[in-house]
Amino acid sequence: MKIGVVGLGYIGLVTAAVLAEAGNRVVGVDIDKERVKTLSEGKSPIYEPELQEVMSANDEALSFSGNYASLKVCAAIFVCVPTPTIEGRIDLSFVIAASRGISFNNPGATTIIKSTVIPGTARMIHEEMRLNVVSNPEFTSEGSAIQDTRHPDRIVIGGYDTNIVEDIWRFTGAPMIVTTNENAELIKYASNAFLATKISFINEIANLCEKVPGTDVEVIAKGIGYDKRIAPYFLKAGLGFGGSCFPKDTEAFVSFAKTVGIELGITNSAIRINKDRVSHVLEIIKDALGELKGRSVAVLGLSFKNNTGDTRESKAWLLVEALMHHGCSVKTFDPIVKVSIPGALACDSIEKCIEDVDAIVVSTEWNEFKILENMKPKVPVVDAKRVLNQSQITRYHGVGLNEVKN
């Protein structure tokens, strides 16, 4: 099948690569000329495990262009453009512009909206542009996006004329939920809000554990996670959720619900708890150091989570800024992110980063940081993501931990 993909960010590019691997010819379109040039040279502009390999192995089936006219040959076109928020409300302008581009160049193609959009968006585009619009939200995580796209838990498809989208994803063998556009659109928000709520729930329990001697949130999470009704996933306490999806999608969800007269109290609380995480970890660092002003701190990890170079809404990044704001000098290291935060000193190794500092903070769950267990630093180590084995660190301070040694 000839398939188009508009918007070549994490989701668009991974979708294009996996659909090429599945035997389709795929044309990717993006308005960013630099990105199209890099892709046309066969190079991935982003770090995502396996992406470069899948692109290289299927380069004959993949082509890239800055022009919507290249989509003329496609039977189905995925819309994978960003849906940012402006003052907490969704901004649909990129989705509308992409749909217009499709309606001018190939109105007969099925337009498949993968971007996260509020219920009613697909119907609005269908009514305004007379396109066959199918909703097909994605549930892939950065860092495992290729695997998630090849082997999804489920495929959600919403619309009237959905056969072509069912055909495209049949190779995955995943269960399909074929429903209305609005249900598909809402499933995506409900899913992200539920996962974000799990994270904020465990972070609230972490706050409690810190005040109750003899408790450890990691053990609590394990103890509740064995219950199949709860499940062990998304119960990792830490700096809170960041990234390009959860923070903006939970805000957009709450503001969408308001427009129909519903107050999403649980999601609102999840957002509020999440916003306090950086200042909470700052307090743990302050307790470990006595005071922040004039101290030097090494921060390990800048991306919003491990296995990605993405720093959008990264809590680690906010923590670095907060430390500097409170008078600390900060050194940073990240295995992938090589940019330096203005005012902080970016180091090219863990060794250099932790040299001559007063404290070390682990702020992203990269496995690489477990090397601290062998390095045995003498200064306090604040484990904001519970990556390390506390028994191997001399002066250990973990989120959600108030352990009394037996």
Ligand code: UDX
């Ligand atoms: C998320 C959803 O998982 C995915 O289904 C959706 O399509 C896009 O948004 P992603 O943002 O890539 O994916 O990362 P995810 O692994 O969900 O993590 C989001 C944030 O929550 C990260 O900052 C991560 O560190 C944090 N997190 C996750 C926790 O703090 N604890 C956890 O237990 C899980």
